[in-house]
Amino acid sequence: MTDVVVVGAGQAGAALAARLRALGAAGRITLIGEEPLPPYQRPPLSKAYLLGEMGADRLTLRADGFWADQGIDLRTGARVTAIDRAARIVRIGDEALRYDALALTTGSVARRLPSPLSGVFAVRSKADVDALRPHVVAGARMVIVGGGYIGLEAAAVAAQLGLEVTVIEAAPRILARVAGEPTAAFFRDLHRAHGVRLLEGTPLAGLEGTERVQAAVLADGRRIPCDLVVAGIGVDPATALAEAAGLAIHNGIAVDARGRTSDPHIWAAGDCTSFPHDGGRIRLESVPHAIEHAEAVAANILGADTDYRARPWFWSDQYDVKLQIAGLNTGHDRVVTRQDGGTSFWHFAGQRLLAVDAAGDARAYMTGKRLIEAGRSPTPEAVATAAHLKDLL
Known part of the structure; x- marks a missing residue:
């Protein structure tokens, strides 16, 4: 029997643990997440959940009791502090948890604006959006830094709720990293039709205020008064634990075509990884990839020895x-x-x-x-x- 520890209880971690058991894994499976919640969906956070159309109960990925019924030890609010590769142990505080196979599904970490002021938010976790929601009220002035999916989804929700919205994008255009120019033009027109002010090719110089943010200051000296600021400036792969353990890192935790890291007993899947693709290496940030990669890695942990072939696809809901x-x-x-x-x-x-x-x-x-x-x-x-x-x- 193979005892598997899965570190990271997001979409990839949940999919990997569930797939292991569905494929007949007979050993102990432990799924560890830092947030004090069972695995939940992130995409609705900047859409239906922020808009108030989806309740917290609908965010969860599995019904109550699923993990226990599957014999999966789900540990929430738990942080793995170290990996001892020689002993095959992960440390959670004072506890040492042994593994035969370790799977890292640590996801990604939102970049945040370095400001001590209140009224500055990110949109990554449920806790982030719960902190933001009380301030998303009609008439408030919102500045969104970043014109990618998260920034534009937040802008669409805020505009629908009657806020005065300005989006600041440092790159020459919105959606520069994730979609083509014609797509950007389509959504530029859509947002402007809903009253959103878009400032492209406009870097942020800083934020002003006493205790709470009062204005965003642009690199060209312009000052935009605001009541709250939302950062949609991207994410970074969560590789700190893997780096500390000495695993190979290349724009994420480097894995081979089967999801194995530079340590033969450690695997990784989802947003935190880079993997072979079309003769190079790629890192994808999407729910479909997280699920498909995790399920492929689960099968390989159990001996399938099958290469993962990514089928990139993405979605975004705006208005x-x-x-x-x-x-x-x-x-x-x-x-x-x-x-x-x-x-x-x-x-x-x-x-x-x-x-x-x-x-x-x-x-x-x-x-x-x-x-x-x-x-x-x-x-x-x-x-x-x-x-x-x-x-x-």
Whole structure:
């Protein structure tokens, strides 16, 4: 029997532990999380939960009693302080917990604005959003630093609730790291139509206030009065524990195609990892990847010896528009736009379809996803002229 310790009780950790048992693992499984809550979903935090449309009870990933019923020892509010690789032990305070296989699913850590002022928030954990929610009231002036998914989702919620919203983005455009220029233009127009002020190519110099934030100061000297500030400036892989244990780090915990780290008894999955992909290494931040990678690693811990093949896809909800992205547009040299009820942007490198960004068009997303996963590429001309999406299949 193999005793497995899983460190990190987010989406990846929960999926890995559950999959181990579903695959017939007979040994002890321990799932350890720092937050004092059972595993829960993070994506709704900046959307339905912040908006007040989803209660805390709907955030949890599994029903009450699931972990005990599966014979999984779930430990919440517990922090692993060290890994003893030679003895195969993790330390939780004074306790030493032995493992045959250790899985690190530590996720990522939100970057926070270095300010001592109150009224400055991040959106990563339920505790973060619980602290923010009482201040999201009609008429309040909110400045959001960062025009990625989290920042724009928070902006959409705040605008819907009647706040005066300004988004500051240091990069030349919003969604610079996660979506193409046409997609950014679509959402730029959408936010402006809802009264959101977008300042792109505008770095933040600092925050002003006495005890509470009163203004955001821009690098060009402009001052934006505000009642609260939300940081949506990205995340970093949570690698501190792995680094302290001497594991290889390359933009995350470096794992091979099967999820094994530089220590043969330690595995890793999800946002905290970088893994082989298309001849290089990549790190993905998405729920689908976290689940699929974790389940693949669970199988490999039990001896499947199967390479993980990522199928990148992402989504974001802003106002009444769902953005769904299949694939990665890195290296594209052409974009074809389609209008099929919603709007979709098809990214090509030469004749190869790389990614599809679908805004309010689930059929375009599913069509693009099927094509990309099958390694099939309609020509850009075919995408531009097809009367119906089904013709592309």
